[in-house]
Amino acid sequence: xxxxxxxxxxxxxxxxxxxxxxxxxxxxxxxxxxLFLWAQGSAPPKSVWGFxxxxxxxxxxxxxxxxxxxxxxxxxxxxTYPRTGYVSYRKPEGKRRxxxxxxxxxMAGIVGAVAALMFTSKSAGFAWMPAGSGVAFALVLSLLAFxxxxxxxxxxxxxxxxxxxxxxxxxxGELRGLAAxxxxxxxxxxxSGGITFLRYLRSHRLPDEASR
Amino acid sequence: xxxxxxxxxDIDRLIHEPARLIIVTILNAVESADFLYxxxxxxxxxxxxxxxxxxxxxxxxxxxxxTYKGKIPxxxxxxxxxxxxxxxxYRKHWQAFVKKTQ
Numbered sequence: 001x002x003x004x005x006x007x008x009x010x011x012x013x014x015x016x017x018x019x020x021x022x023x024x025x026x027x028x029x030x031x032x033x034x035l036f037l038w039a040q041g042s043a044p045p046k047s048v049w050g051f052x053x054x055x056x057x058x059x060x061x062x063x064x065x066x067x068x069x070x071x072x073x074x075x076x077x078x079x080t081y082p083r084t085g086y087v088s089y090r091k092p093e094g095k096r097r098x099x100x101x102x103x104x105x106x107m108a109g110i111v112g113a114v115a116a117l118m119f120t121s122k123s124a125g126f127a128w129m130p131a132g133s134g135v136a137f138a139l140v141l142s143l144l145a146f147x148x149x150x151x152x153x154x155x156x157x158x159x160x161x162x163x164x165x166x167x168x169x170x171x172x173g174e175l176r177g178l179a180a181x182x183x184x185x186x187x188x189x190x191x192s193g194g195i196t197f198l199r200y201l202r203s204h205r206l207p208d209e210a211s212r
Numbered sequence: 213x214x215x216x217x218x219x220x221x222d223i224d225r226l227i228h229e230p231a232r233l234i235i236v237t238i239l240n241a242v243e244s245a246d247f248l249y250x251x252x253x254x255x256x257x258x259x260x261x262x263x264x265x266x267x268x269x270x271x272x273x274x275x276x277x278x279t280y281k282g283k284i285p286x287x288x289x290x291x292x293x294x295x296x297x298x299x300x301x302y303r304k305h306w307q308a309f310v311k312k313t314q
Binding site: 008009091 | 233234237238240241242243244245246247248249250251252253284286288303
């Protein structure tokens with residue numbers, strides 16, 4: 001019975017990923033970040049344009065995160081909930097909520113600060129950021145895969161880690177390497193989410209009003 | 213009541229019933245869920261699910277809110293604090309009981 005309870009709990013977590021909407025939205029958000037970093041990497045060294053791009057990373061990160069959340073909510077309300085039901089997940093409370101805020105804010109701050117630092121110094125050699133980001137994203141995806149028991153997230157974690165490490169050795173440098181990493185991650189998430197979304201639509205037709 | 217002094221006779225029968233156990237487990241994992249989701253996940257008919265929800269609601273374990281989304285009726289169910297505590301206690305005691313009998 002213990003196993004059954006755990007299975008049911010896991011299925012409830014899986015439901016969030018069942019339609020692929022979250023992956024597609026996250027893919028869109030990361031593509032935006034990738035394009036932004038690419039523009040930053042292409043800006044002339046120590047130019048005003050480059051400086052504004054470096055400073056603009058944190059607002060873009062926060063705004064993009066907000067837009068992603070809104071897009072996920074809207075798509076789920078319009079597509080998922082009428083087909084397979086509405087679920088509201090428990091939000092972290094108290095210390096856990098504060099810790100989550102600090103982690104997200106801290107990550108955005110660190111990435112922004114490192115991007116700004118790299119823009120001003122233009123360090124050469126092995127690019128740490130793509131590999132570091134690859135490992136970090138792989139860890140997050142592995143954690144999600146563990147919680148939800150979804151194999152496709154494990155495959156994504158492996159792909160992302162490999163892409164980050166390869167890009168670190170590519171000689172593209174920190175910013176362009178990181179931009180390419182975000183691009184690869186975004187496309188992978190978008191494809192994985194898109195296929196899942198199409199499968200979901202095919203297997204879950206909208207019930208007619210009489211049967212609700 | 214400690215796990216040692218607890219016996220299988222003390223089990224919360226309201227939660228122990230298989231269909232209700234599934235409902236309570238789902239609701240414990242989320243903030244709230246609607247009737248359609250619960251019906252799909254439990255595989256129960258509308259009538260059966262309604263009956264089980266009514267029993268849980270009467271015991272104060274589940275709060276049921278009936279609203280409309282446009283013209284479509286929406287029934288949102290959530291576990292109350294009493295329901296959550298009862299489920300935790302049920303799970304703890306059941307796990308201890310299973311361990312003891314293995």
